[in-house]
Amino acid sequence: MGVIRKSWRWFESRTGIARFIGPVARHRVPKTGKMGWFFVFGSATLVAFLMQGLTGISLATTYVNSTADAYPSLQYITDQAPLGSLVRGMHNYGATAMTVLVGVHMVRVFLMGSYKFPREVNWLSGVILLVLTLGMGFTGQLLRWDQNAIWSVVVGAEQAGRTPFIGDWLGHFILAGDTLSGETLSRFFSLHVFLLPGLIFVVVSFHLYLVLRNGISTVPESGQPVDPKTYHTWYRNLLKHRGEPFWPDAAYRDIIFGVLVIIAIIALALVLGPPELGRPPDPTIIKADPKPDWYFLWYFSILAMVPASSESFIILLFPFIIGLVLILLPFIANKGERTPLRRPWAVAIVLVAVVAIGVLIVVGQEEPWVPQFDATPLPQTVAGPNPSPSIQAGITLFNQKGCLYCHKIDGNGGIRGPDLSEVRSHLTIEQIKVRVLTGALNMPAYGTNLSAQELNELLAFLETRVGNKTPRGSQ
Ligand code: HEC
Numbered sequence: 130m131g132v133i134r135k136s137w138r139w140f141e142s143r144t145g146i147a148r149f150i151g152p153v154a155r156h157r158v159p160k161t162g163k164m165g166w167f168f169v170f171g172s173a174t175l176v177a178f179l180m181q182g183l184t185g186i187s188l189a190t191t192y193v194n195s196t197a198d199a200y201p202s203l204q205y206i207t208d209q210a211p212l213g214s215l216v217r218g219m220h221n222y223g224a225t226a227m228t229v230l231v232g233v234h235m236v237r238v239f240l241m242g243s244y245k246f247p248r249e250v251n252w253l254s255g256v257i258l259l260v261l262t263l264g265m266g267f268t269g270q271l272l273r274w275d276q277n278a279i280w281s282v283v284v285g286a287e288q289a290g291r292t293p294f295i296g297d298w299l300g301h302f303i304l305a306g307d308t309l310s311g312e313t314l315s316r317f318f319s320l321h322v323f324l325l326p327g328l329i330f331v332v333v334s335f336h337l338y339l340v341l342r343n344g345i346s347t348v349p350e351s352g353q354p355v356d357p358k359t360y361h362t363w364y365r366n367l368l369k370h371r372g373e374p375f376w377p378d379a380a381y382r383d384i385i386f387g388v389l390v391i392i393a394i395i396a397l398a399l400v401l402g403p404p405e406l407g408r409p410p411d412p413t414i415i416k417a418d419p420k421p422d423w424y425f426l427w428y429f430s431i432l433a434m435v436p437a438s439s440e441s442f443i444i445l446l447f448p449f450i451i452g453l454v455l456i457l458l459p460f461i462a463n464k465g466e467r468t469p470l471r472r473p474w475a476v477a478i479v480l481v482a483v484v485a486i487g488v489l490i491v492v493g494q495e496e497p498w499v500p501q502f503d504a505t506p507l508p509q510t511v512a513g514p515n516p517s518p519s520i521q522a523g524i525t526l527f528n529q530k531g532c533l534y535c536h537k538i539d540g541n542g543g544i545r546g547p548d549l550s551e552v553r554s555h556l557t558i559e560q561i562k563v564r565v566l567t568g569a570l571n572m573p574a575y576g577t578n579l580s581a582q583e584l585n586e587l588l589a590f591l592e593t594r595v596g597n598k599t600p601r602g603s604q
Contacts (some may be wrong), residue, residue: 157372158379159347159364165379167241168345169386170234175337176387177227178329180394181265184220185322192272194318196311199274200409207403218398224266226394228424231262236479239458242467243346246357249459251343254336256455261329266424268321274314275407281421282317283309288432288444344368349467357464420496427489433498500534501543511539512593523590526583535572538594546572551596561591 141147161168191210193202206213235255238244244252271282282303290300305312344364373379421429428447435443469476506528512520527533535545552561565587568574579587 153341154376154380155374156341157368158345158375159367160371160373161348161379164348165382166386167237167348168379169383170230170237171340172383173386173390174227174230174234175333176390177223177230177394178333180391181220181223181227182326184216184223185326187216188220189322194272194314196274196314196410199272199314200406203273203406207406214403215395215398217403218401219394221404222394222397222401224269225423226390228262228266230390231259235259236483240469240472240475240479241346241349242355242465242469242472242475243349244459244463245346245355245465245467246360246463248339248343248346249463251336251339252459253456254332254339256452257332258329258336259455261325261332263424264325265321265329266422268317268325270422271314271317272321273404273406274410276410277407277420279309279410281425282313284421284429291441291444293445346467349469351466351468351471353467354465355463355467420493423490423493426493427486430489430493433493433496495544497544499543500531500545502534504533504542507533507538507541511541512590516593517589519586519589520593522583522586523588526579526587527590530575530578530583530587532587549591549594552591552594554596558588558592562588 188206191202191206191213193199203217206217208214238252238255244255267282267285271278286300286303286309289303290296292299301307303313303316304310305316347364347367420426431447432440432444466472507524509516509521509524511524516524527538532549533542535543537544537548538550540550556564562584564572565579565584566574566576568576575584
């Protein structure tokens with residue numbers, strides 16, 4: 130015992146670490162009470178980041194950074210390496226947790242007006258951390274080196290290539306050359322394990338320094354607007370009369386929530402396992418339908434849905450506007466009321482953004498814009514027992530001519546076009562004929578692709594698709 134105490138005294142006298150950390154841990158923060166639970170997301174993000182560091186380093190001990198071996202090495206990690214599947218799962222759900230927590234933390238800071246004077250730079254450094262976190266997601270995805278991964282990056286590079294002036298250079302920089310190759314993988318690997326985490330580390334340190342220097346914000350109250358002239362005096366007074374030491378009065382919440390985050394990540398990894406590896410990469414398969422990880426899926430959905438002609442515009446304009454708004458925010462609105470109760474616009478913006486992103490992610494999962502090439506062909510029984518030969522031929526044509534890829538009948542088929550199960554309930558056979566011959570915005574015209582007989586057979590089949598309602602114009 131004596132030896133340990135002596136060693137500690139020796140260490141402390143040479144480093145002063147306890148004298149340094151003590152006051153930092155016990156520095157006074159405003160009392161937050163139950164509302165304090167809203168203030169745990171920043172530290173939880175840090176916890177998730179540290180977990181990513183640990184699991185990432187573990188993965189890097191076995192992952193092979195080369196085009197030939199990346200995919201097999203991940204297969205090895207997933208199927209054979211001790212704890213490999215768990216660690217890969219934790220790294221995956223850790224990434225999700227970190228992204229979600231960054232988002233929740235930002236929303237909290239925005240809604241409670243915590244970014245206002247004097248914490249503008251806290252916000253700006255947070256915006257940098259958001260970009261870096263997304264960069265980690267983007268670069269990490271490629272390291273899987275499966276079909277999805279490489280195509281998502283090709284699409285990303287192609288989008289970056291449209292930036293005015295620096296587009297060529299940027300596309301080149303992302304791919305580390307003109308096309309996807311081993312150099313691309315090396316580049317993404319070094320970005321993902323050296324540069325971006327290093328930058329995150331530096332910016333997080335700065336962010337934390339600012340949190341200490343400016344203090345955490347108070348729980349916002351109505352009728353207590355931020356006035357830069359009086360804020361500092363007011364805040365200092367508040368700490369004196371209604372403050373509490375960070376450790377342990379406030380820190381215990383961060384610890385409880387941080388532990389819950391770790392448990393959740395481990396539980397998800399155990400229950401759901403790591404994400405399945407897609408097919409091995411094969412750049413010659415062009416009918417691949419790349420789908421990025423969920424944190425980019427909403428953006429991908431927007432791009433897939435806008436008309437091709439304005440795509441370029443949206444690819445660039447959209448991130449530019451979001452970035453600009455995030456950067457300008459603390460400059461244009463750093464004073465005044467902080468409580469969301471008095472800032473209906475702030476609440477509305479958050480609601481619209483969250484709902485829009487949520488819907489776009491769900492839509493992106495379903496990919497309604499992609500014809501479903503693997504739909505099971507309609508059975509001959511779809512038109513009821515004993516269909517006439519021409520109806521039978523119509524069913525076969527419906528399968529063969531690709532109608533099925535875009536149209537559902539009785540729950541079977543793609544969803545790019547409308548469900549045709551009861552098409553005769555609202556269209557006359559003449560209207561259907563015109564549609565098939567001339568096509569539409571997202572439907573090919575079949576005028577030259579069907580013989581007169583084939584058209585009649587197809588129509589004979591569709592004629593049977595009546596629901597309970599009376600067809601319009603054919604009483
Ligand atoms: C690439 C996808 C695609 C294919 C293939 C396709 N369609 Fe369509 N179809 C659509 C879309 C999208 C619409 C909606 C067009 C609109 O209203 O702008 C549509 C509309 C229709 C409509 C009108 C439905 C309504 O409720 O208004 C009919 C009928 C139709 N298609 C029949 C066919 C038939 C028959 C075939 C095969 C010969 C076929 N389609 C092939 C995408 C497709």
